[in-house]
Amino acid sequence: MLAPGLRGWLLPREGLIAPIPAMAALHAGAEGARWHWARAVDQVLPGELHFADGGRWSGDWAVDARGLGARPPLPLRGVRGEIITLSLAGHGLRRPLRLLHPRHRVYLVPRSDSEIVVGASEIESEDRSPVSLRSAVELMAAAQSVLPSLSEARILRLDRHLRPALPDNLPFVHHEPGLLRLNGLYRHGWLLAPALVERLLGDAGLATLAEPADLEMSP
Structure with missing residues (x-):
């Protein structure tokens, strides 16, 4: 159940995707392709x-x-993003949820009846080191303020990567x-x-x- 007093907009056709299974499916579907790994x-x-x-x-x-491999000549920069995967049986979320907040652009995406992804930080840095305590705390606190039952969730994964962005x-x-x-x-x-x-x-x-x-x- 969402926190009381929240107001929002319903976007009936908003999309969602699980990137890791999608990558595996795309790879499996590329029959006849010759891959040059690494x-x-x-x-x-x-x-x-x-x-x-x-x-x-x-x-x-x-x-x-x-992506970032195309620089130069493209004036690309990497923007660090971190996401957290949580486990909570019966969380009840059935569609993506975005928090409109002056500081945190947080989303919650259900992957299954017991798994939710919380993301994502947006840091102007190309640091690829593990997720920081500050980012993890801010993301989880923002998510828990929307879905209070997440206080009992268990942390499954902490992921980070760089988004390719132009000026x-x-x-x-x-x-x-x-x-x-x-x-x-x-x-x-x-x-x-x-x-x-x-x-x-x-x-x-x-x-x-x-x-x-x-x-x-x-x-």
């Missing part, structure tokens, strides 16, 4: 990938979605013959990506990039 890409040019180890790949189209915090979409670029999705990458990819392919005049057997992927 092989850094130094440069992406029309129809070409240049690897840090000196190797090169060429094809009809190259897609640059490297205006808006996505970067670019196409030219043989090359597609998508970057700077900041806090909203998972939910914006499908629409942005559709727009990018439409602008480039492509119904689809290639058959699965023609894909080369370098995570």
Whole structure:
């Protein structure tokens, strides 16, 4: 049950996604793709990938979605984000919940009937060290103020990573013959990506990039 006295807006079609299972599903669905795990890409040019180890790949189209790996020339910065996964049986939350607060942009997302994700800090730093006590306390206190029953939740995971962001915090979409670029999705990458990819392919005049057997992927 939510804390008494709260007021809010209902967004009936708001989306949510579990990124880790989604990544696993995307990987499993990429039949015929040739993966280049842990092989850094130094440069992406029309129809070409240049690897840090000196190797090169060429094809009809190259897609640059490297996040912070695309700087320079893109003026990207990393914005640190931390999230907490909590376990609480019967928490009762059925949809994403966002707290509008002058200091904390906190969301609560149900993953199951007993698991909730609380996020996310927004720190102008490229520090990749473990989650700080301050961030964890602030996130959990803000979440518990909305859903008081979280005081009995158990902490399952503390995660952190860097979001790729441009100076205006808006996505970067670019196409030219043989090359597609998508970057700077900041806090909203998972939910914006499908629409942005559709727009990018439409602008480039492509119904689809290639058959699965023609894909080369370098995570």
